[in-house]
Amino acid sequence: MIEFDDAAADGAVSVFQNAAIVLRGQAGSRRKAADDACEQFAGPFAKLFGAACLVESEDRARLAGKYEDLATDVIDAKVKAATEKAREQALADWQVREDQRKQDRAADPVGNTYAADAAADKKPSTDVMTPPTLSAAFEVRDRVRENTSKSEKGKTSADPVMLRAFVSTSQGLNNALDGQVSAVENAWARFTGACSWVQFGNVSSVPAFARLLGENRSDVLWAGNLAGQFEKAGGGSLSVSKLNQAAKKVATDISKGKKFQNLFKGDLSAEEVAKAWNALGLDAEAVRELPPELLVKLTDLSGLPAWAQDAASREFLEYALEEPDLAYKLMGFKEDWRQNARGTRINLSADVDLVTFKEQAQAIKDALEQSQKDNPGVPIQLIGLGNHDGVLVAGMSVGDLDTASNLTVNVSGMDSSVSDMFNGNDAAKRLYDDAQKKNRSASFAVVNWIGYKSPSWDEVPSMGRAKSGSDRLASFLNGLHASREELGKQPKQLAVLAHSYGSTTAVEALKKTNFVVDRLVTYGSAGVKNDTKVTDLKVGKFYATSATGDWLANKGWVSTTKSLKPSNIEGVVEFSSEDMVLSDKSKLKATTTHRMNPVSDTKLGYLSASTSSEDAITSIMANGKIDKRTKG
Structure with missing residues (x-):
């Protein structure tokens, strides 16, 4: 009998559908926080901030769509698995009857019972159903937080109070996603472990959730660092070089955190390191900003x-x-x-x-x-x-x-x-x-x-x-x-x-x-x-x-x-x-x-x-x- 656990499939469907609802449900709050922060934000870094918020919004919506599609695919796989299980069971039941008929015929070679029973009891299909392949590829895009454009040399002004408000709102929304990330990862692990009949292609949308949340947390650190720069300056406008320090500091802030430091304790497996790293949300540019002793x-x-x-x-x-x-x-x-x-x-x-x-x-x-x-x-x-x-x-x-x-x-x-x-x-x-x-x-x-x-x-x-x-x-x-x-x-x-x-x-x-x-x-x-x-x-x-x-x-x-x-x-x-x-x-x-x-x-x-x-x-x-x- 094929290995497909209906309960594990139902659990995955429920979790994916709920995750999609939560991701889409944050749209209004995140957009308002971003719009409010952008209201008095002007200059090169206002463009970067707006672009980062747009990428977050688009990626979050696309990921929600992937989870909705994945839930539908799991439902479809469950239907196909039930059909294949029924075929296998019907064939097994028929084989029991056929074996009994053969025994009866051996006991009564001239009897007509076998032929009549066999004619009325057609053999079920022996065509094995091809397992469905589930794929849901997704790449979380890096967000540009440092201004490297030679054409964008102007100064930037912003209201640090509104940036702090963005930080506060985003932190709360990020915390709300924490449980969803774990739920998605655990439900998927149960499903893949209990439903090995299904084939799996590129399902990068599952680990992408942790990566998306990591990028969101980096945005919070970045916005907080930007606010800090304006607070130190007492208002006014700041140069590109000054505000680029806020982007560079994101990697430093992450590297000081417990999750980053745990990478080097020596007690994590390669799988645990991979999962922990994915959740940090660091990109290549951020890695290059780390000090030599961490590199x-x-x-x-x-x-x-x-x-x-x-x-x-x-x-x-x-x-x-x-x-x-x-x-x-x-x-x-x-x-x-x-x-x-x-x-x-x-x-x-x-x-x-x-x-x-x-x-x-x-x-x-x-x-x-x-x-x-x-x-x-x-x-x-x-x-x-x-x-x-x-x-x-x-x-x-x-x-x-x-x-x-x-x-x-x-x-x-x-x-x-x-x-x-x-x-x-x-x-x-x-x-x-x-x-x-x-x-x-x-x-x-x-x-x-x-x-x-x-x-x-x-x-x-x-x-x-x-x-x-x-x-x-x-x-x-x-x-x-x-x-x-x-x-x-x-x-x-x-x-x-x-x-x-x-x-x-x-x-x-x-x-x-x-x-x-x-x-x-x-x-x-x-x-x-x-x-x-x-x-x-x-x-x-x-x-x-x-x-x-x-x-x-x-x-x-x-x-x-x-x-x-x-x-x-x-x-x-x-x-x-x-x-x-x-x-x-x-x-x-x-x-x-x-x-x-x-x-x-x-x-x-x-x-x-x-x-x-x-x-x-x-x-x-x-x-x-x-x-x-x-x-x-």
Whole structure:
């Protein structure tokens, strides 16, 4: 019997309808408060304030409409579920009668009862009803509170008393929405949990309520700050630069609140972080206004959307280039003489030294700028900027991780570092472009993930770096999943690619994720932990390849703890990295080295153009499977 709980559906309908009524019911009070505040409000900031109020009004009305539509869709789903349940029950009842008739016929082979009864008792339909798909996409628009227009240079005047009245009214209305937000989220969670027969598309309208309320609260802080500026001035008109401080202070005010500070207590799951962040109502501009000591906490916080990590990481990177000594300490690095006396390559527990830190920060910025030039019109996101086991780490995405339908995370291997993100970014661009060619209806984001302290050659036989790195990779993947879940738009596919020792790390990470990664591809593996089984991993399908021209990978298998080749694990799908021919007679080249993406024209790596390995990997990225091909 299909899983569809009528009570959970009825509860969701009631909550959505009530939320729509409350949202629409605030229109009059909010409009009057805004109109009164605007009556003696003149100048550039009067326009910004009016525009913000208009966006609030339009978004609130649109969200109410989405909830009304969603309630109707749930009612429709309930009717269809009842129809399907009735069909299933009728078929089950008929089967009981049919089984009895068969028993009777077996007891009396020459009897005519069976034929007569069977003719009168028609078999119900066996056509299974296609479950309905519920979708209700909604994006809360950011509200512009800072004047950056060069043409708007005039002064602004306002009545602080009326602005305070706007604050008071809006606070009361916002408080009235608090309970509605919780009711919507809880009702939807019950419905999705108890009605799994229904399919769910982009339902970002559910978490959008918290985001809308966050924007409303930011408006209250902003209006209060504006009123404060006019009160300090004793009336009159104020300049753009003076009033821009009121907008900048919104982020500071939010960051001082308990909800923001709770993000860093360390006891929140990625899902809880995602939900809490969404409710804050901060946008990218507000994130950039935060002080360095808060930015550094956001750069790799698991559960934050990619846009927020990107804004925080870029801003902190600029700070690191301007104030490297302070940034170095804020990131938790310690240039202790005894610890670093022999250098990080000899003393493997030592932190990266300050000189190298400066060089690597510049290298990240250079790689970021180059990737933006190489991918015009494509979002490039800097994510996961942080400190792992004493080294600077980061990830860079070609494509928008918050919206793309197909996500890919490429995990780096031995001796990888942020000193050279160019090579991995170049490979990410190729993967992005080639996957797009294979599935034009999909959108892609490919991460060059150098997010852990990779092993030196001497460390490759050990599981040490994989154990530590897998914690960080699992945290990153869990955060990515949680943020997309909170946005109401999970990707159609998430694939993890892992090169060399990156495969050792990735396999361990997928034992720790709290969701199923759709595809895992290891290439040129340096071996994975002994006794690993596919069932140990939270993965939909596991692929592996290793080229005969790769003489280095098997050196990593010489180990007492990680001598297992992924392709030897039962259930892993092995594919070739040798010369191959596609069904259209196109020829693909063999991989001739261990490297992922060699610069040399004479060697072909696993992700080099026109190789059979790169073709197979992009097919998996695009369509979840490898295109048909034969040996070349």
